[in-house]
Amino acid sequence: MPTTHQWLHTTTGRITTCAHSWMQAVHWVHGSGIYTSPHTDGPRAMNDTTLAIAQEISALKECRPGIAYLARKTKVSERSVKYHLRMLREAGLLVYRSKGTRVRGEGNQASVYERTIPTVFDTALGIRTTGEGVQRRPVGAAPEHRPLLGKLAKKAARKTRRRPRRTPVSGRTRCTPMQVGTSGTSSADRTYSPPESKLASGPSKSPTPKKSNRGPRTLNKVGRRYQFGKEAVTTIPWLHGASVPRVSWVLKDFSDAGWTVREVQAVAESIPMPAHGVRRPSGMLADRLRGKAGMTATMRAGYVTMWEESRAAAKDRHTGFDDAPVAGPRSLAARRAIDEAFAAIREHLAPGNAPVDESPLALEDLTKQQVVDMRVDAMKNPSLIFLAIEMRGEVYARRLYTNRLVDQTLALEAINARRDTLAPAF
Structure with a gap:
């Protein structure tokens, strides 16, 4: 057309x-x-x-x-x-x-x-x-x-399929017994099958066994990055559960620079960790390590030393708290606040401040407003809680004044007694 x-x-x-x-x-x-x-x-x-x-x-x-x-x-x-x-x-x-x-x-x-x-x-x-x-x-x-x-x-x-392209055969002569045109002096034209006696099974092991030259697998740069990311997720506590590929991508420059997981953790934790926990570990890791991949080995060693000392000090504080003598806070304002609190407790626990009406009441006889008023009075005068414990028992006191008020009052009493015991005698 x-x-x-x-x-x-x-x-x-x-x-x-x-x-x-x-x-x-x-x-x-x-x-x-x-x-x-x-x-x-x-x-x-x-x-x-x-x-x-x-x-x-x-x-x-x-x-x-x-x-x-x-x-x-x-x-x-x-x-x-x-x-x-x-x-x-x-x-x-x-x-x-x-x-x-x-x-x-x-x-x-x-x-x-x-x-x-x-x-x-x-x-x-x-x-x-x-x-x-x-x-x-x-x-x-x-x-x-x-x-x-x-x-x-x-x-x-039917669906039409294209035929595969045929690869041209090389122009060289084929060295096979059936090839026409090969030389008559070739040993290939006189091939024969071996006799039956030569077909017996040979030795179980080869006299020249193959030697495997394959050694341990060597990781390339990408493999080392993934290995470094997996080690970081396993070692650093707040990275548990994070995506290994994402952490590996965040730490790729640090892996290439030869950092260790301990150095990464020390630099990342040089800033105090948030009290509410880490919600997106990889994001916080990237933020804290931004621009720090070029740090020298000396600087990284300094971060590790400070990090180890801070962790050791925190461990000593938590371990020896119950056994070490209570020396009290060093701040004058804190000592003054504690003294005022203890003075108020002593004043409330004095015999002259005891309530006039010491007859215990049954909880069933009290109205809701009366219970609320009694709890407010107990917050102002803790001696009411001790009086209820002495006359009706701790179970009655906890039902009337709640577990929180009773625990606070008993804790203050224990601190007061311990302070009086450890106070130096002049």
């Missing part, structure tokens, strides 16, 4: 009704051999690549195939795709609805096609149509051509 007839408004074919009927026409043109390329470049006739490209075009909802898309799907070059699209147009199977454009500074626009069936196909298979122009529709077929239409329908339903 000439170039002037490869447009929708000039073609003599009809627009196909479905992709299946269009593939029937493609297989018929391919099998009949009526098309031969008049060009000197490209394939001379349609082949399996043409069918594969046509199958990809038939699957498109909008017939707007890109050259790069078809090349990627069929695994051929873009030049081959252009050749086969040209053959489909010249065979009357594709016509332009709008041709693609290439405008400098703007994106290239792909051509929009219409899948058409040429008139020669309808004539050869006796297909009757109705309508005019490209909008003709098939209404029947000649009975003698229906078996051929059935075969074309089966071909159109």
Whole structure:
């Protein structure tokens, strides 16, 4: 079909009704051999690549195939795709609805096609149509051509696969016994099978066993980063449960610089840890180590020393707290506050401040407001709690004044007694 007839408004074919009927026409043109390329470049006739490209075009909802898309799907070059699209147009199977454009500074626009069936196909298979122009529709077929239409329908339903490219055989002569043209003096033409006596089982172990030269596996840079990240997640307590790949990515520069996990922990914990805990460990690790990958070994050693000393001091404080004598706080303000608190407790515990009404009451006889008032009085005068414990027992006192008030009062009493015991005698 000439170039002037490869447009929708000039073609003599009809627009196909479905992709299946269009593939029937493609297989018929391919099998009949009526098309031969008049060009000197490209394939001379349609082949399996043409069918594969046509199958990809038939699957498109909008017939707007890109050259790069078809090349990627069929695994051929873009030049081959252009050749086969040209053959489909010249065979009357594709016509332009709008041709693609290439405008400098703007994106290239792909051509929009219409899948058409040429008139020669309808004539050869006796297909009757109705309508005019490209909008003709098939209404029947000649009975003698229906078996051929059935075969074309089966071909159109199958998925076309391109044949693998054959690798050319080397021009060298094959050194095999069956090779024609080899030298007659070759020892290969006198091969024979060994006798049965030579087929007996040999020794269980080879006299020359193979030596494995494979040593321990050497990690590359990426492997060392993952190993370093996994060690950090396992060793540092607040990194437990963090993503190893994410921590490895955060510590990649530190792994490449030769840091140790102990140095990373010492630098990261040089700032006090938050009291509420760490919610996103990898984020806090990245924030605390930002810009510190270039630290020298001496600076890192100093951080480790300070970190170890601070941890040892914290351990000594927690370990010897119960056994060491209580010397009291060093701050004058704290000592003054403690003295005032103890003075208030002594004043409340004095015999003259005891309540006049010492008769215990049953909890069932008290109203809710009375219980609230008694608890407020107990907060102001702790001697009421001791009086309730002495007269009705600790269980009654805890029910009446709550466990918190009773525990606070008993703790203050214990501190007061311990302070009096350890106070120096003058």
